[in-house]
Amino acid sequence: MRMRSGLALCAAVLVALAAHDVWQLARIHAWNVLIESPRGEPVPDDAPPPVHFARAYALAQRDEVLAALAQYRQVVGTDKGRLRAAALFNEGNLLLREALTLRATAEPSQALPVFEMAKESFRELLAEHANDWDAKYSLELALRLAPDPDEDESARLPPAIGAPRQAPARGSNPGLP
Numbered sequence: 001m002r003m004r005s006g007l008a009l010c011a012a013v014l015v016a017l018a019a020h021d022v023w024q025l026a027r028i029h030a031w032n033v034l035i036e037s038p039r040g041e042p043v044p045d046d047a048p049p050p051v052h053f054a055r056a057y058a059l060a061q062r063d064e065v066l067a068a069l070a071q072y073r074q075v076v077g078t079d080k081g082r083l084r085a086a087a088l089f090n091e092g093n094l095l096l097r098e099a100l101t102l103r104a105t106a107e108p109s110q111a112l113p114v115f116e117m118a119k120e121s122f123r124e125l126l127a128e129h130a131n132d133w134d135a136k137y138s139l140e141l142a143l144r145l146a147p148d149p150d151e152d153e154s155a156r157l158p159p160a161i162g163a164p165r166q167a168p169a170r171g172s173n174p175g176l177p
Helices: 002-036 049-061 065-078 082-103 108-128 133-145 151-155
Strands: none
Touching: 049 065, 049 082, 065 082, 082 108, 082 133, 108 133
């Protein structure tokens, strides 16, 4: 009798585990269908970050830039690990490609804010992962394409008319012979 009840208990546990595995597989299959869906169905907010990341990548491959950026931002907001870094990097590269596309159009001035957003993504990534050479290269490329305004330029401007002038300190060389 004890043997039968023990076997029945083991069978019930195995059936429960199998049911759980089937449920997990069905859920994963539904996420895979959602990721590849061409209709643009939104990913539920409770989906894990890898699902949002995969959806963003699939959208970016189909040139749906705004939807892909929204999914990458979802990953950046919910994940703290390496997936967050990958999402920031992909977001920056997507923005950089979009800025280059805008720059080639009739209105190249519209590209400047997109370059700035790309640089911000790379800087955010480098603040967390300072040794990410791919992000460093991409940031350098973005800076070459759209340099930051030089902060020192404002310091080198001549003083305003009527502003008091400061005499050189004693012992300093004003550059005269």
